[in-house]
Amino acid sequence: MNEMNLTRRSILGGFGCACCMGMVGAAQARVTPAEVDPMIGPGHRPTDKDEQGMWQLYERAERDIADSNLLIKDPGLTRYLGGLAEKVGGPTAKDMRVYLAHIPEFNAFMAPTGFMVVFTGLLTRMRDEAQLAGVIGHEAGHFLRRHHIRGWRDTKRKSDILTVLSMGAGLGGAATGAYLGDWVRLAGMGTIFSLAAYSRHMEAEADALGLKQIARAGYDPNAMPETWEQLIGEMRATARMRRKLPRREGSLLATHPAPQSRMTDLRISAQEVRGLGTGADRGKDRYIRALGAHRKTLLEDQVKLNDPGGSLYILNSLAADGWNGLLRFYEGEVWRLRGEKGDNQRAAEAYAAAIAYPDAPPDAWRSHGYALIKMGRGDEGRRALQRYLAMAPNAPDAPMVRQTVGL
Structure with a gap:
């Protein structure tokens, strides 16, 4: 395993530990939305030494994140995410900053200083704005309830925090003599985030306050339990296709366990907050418009993870609101890349379905054309490739495709 992979694992593990420590044991009693309100207001600043020291670490972490080449620096999408955080974050929302990291894992985390990092894998899985608002509301709940401090x-009571910090400072640098750039910087930040453990009660508080916040903002609170149900379904789909037990490492499922009891709590709480707002907004069209061309990149990232079970589950989950050409194309890509018996036929059927939609990407026509040629339907295949060339005349593979069609 190369150093890059090890560093990436330390990133995900560090961020995960921030929330998963202290999660074992008996189930907590449900925290009702009526029990929780924000504990801080706008412009909060630390006043005691413990919190001041913690803030200094996170302020340094934010500077590193802001300079990272792993960020997607699309002003429009960043404004959209920041606006959503402001909408569900309550009175302190104007103190929040949102960064989008190009990492195809389902995760998001909130710092006590008011910045949030969203992984692109989270956006890949969201069906609409309401579901995304639920995740952001949950993370904002940790901030608003001062869970970090x-x-x-x-943690300070249980261990020597300075020892942990000194270990984190050495990540990826002098020990290997290698410079791994942004991965190393994020790995160090993962160590910092692992120092603030969330208890089960804190997670329940964040759930309850997050539901209250999104309901007040007018979103359908049922979007929040839906998201966790989808994540459990994805984990099980991955395990079934790999014929292994479900794994949680490196994902938000690791940091936010979601057993059936938690689903029950979320559903009950969702009903309790319905009267706080209109409770009907899902914002699907707004969400798709905000992603724009990034949605293709996000789906491509997911498909390349070599997780056919999880990828197919995600595509079918997104298609619950209706299939389109982009989703069908990537369904074909999942089967093509898996490459087991019968998968080429499955891929060909998906490509054929994709081009029936007006939003089919050019790549769907190319893949459909080559699939037809393999099936002995050369004339039809070449016509499909010509359609591809008309849609993407400057594509990197256009010269090769022109050679195939005899142009």
Whole structure:
């Protein structure tokens, strides 16, 4: 395993530990939305030494994140995410900053200083704005309930925090003599985030406050339990196709366990907050418009993870609101890349279905054309390739495709 992979694992593991420590044991009693309100207001600044020291670490972490080449620096999409955080974050929302990291894992985390990092894998899986608002609302709940300093102090009581910090400072640098750039910087930040452990009760508080916040913003609160159900379904689909037990490492499922009891709590709480707002907004069209051309990149990233079970589950979940050419094309790509018996036929059928939609990407016509040629339907295949060339005349593979069609 190369150093890059090890560093990437430390990133995901560090961020994950921030929330998963202290998660074992008996189930907590449900925290009702009526029990929780924000504990901080706009412009909050630390006043005691513990919190001031913690803020200094996170302020340095934010500077590293802001300079990272792993960020997607699309002003329009960043404004959209920031606006959504402001919409569900309550009175302190104007203190929040949102960064989008190009990492195809389902994760998001919030810092006590008010910045949030969203992984692109989270956006890949969201069916609409309401579901995304639920995740952001949950993370904002940790911030608003001051869970970071509460977890930090608990960690200090249980271990020598300075030892942990000194270990984090050495990540990826002098020990290997290698410069791994942004991965190393994020790995160090993962160590910092692992210092503030969330208890089960804190997670329940974040769920309850997040539901209250999105309901007040007018979103359908049922979007929040839906998201966790989808994640559980994805984990099980991955395991079934790999014929292995479900794994949680490196994902938000690792940091936010979601057993059936938690689903039940979320559903009950969702009904309790319905009267706080209109409770009907899903924002699907707004969400798709905000992603724009990035949606193709996000789906491509997912398909390349070599997780056919999880990828197919995600595509079918997104298609619950209706199939389109982009989703059908990537369904074909999942089967093509898996390459087991019968998969080429499955891929060909998906490509053929994709081109029936007006939004089919040019790549769908190319893949459909080559699939037809393999089936002995050369004339039809070449016509499909010509359609591809008309849609993407300057594509990197256009010269090769022109040679195939005899142009």
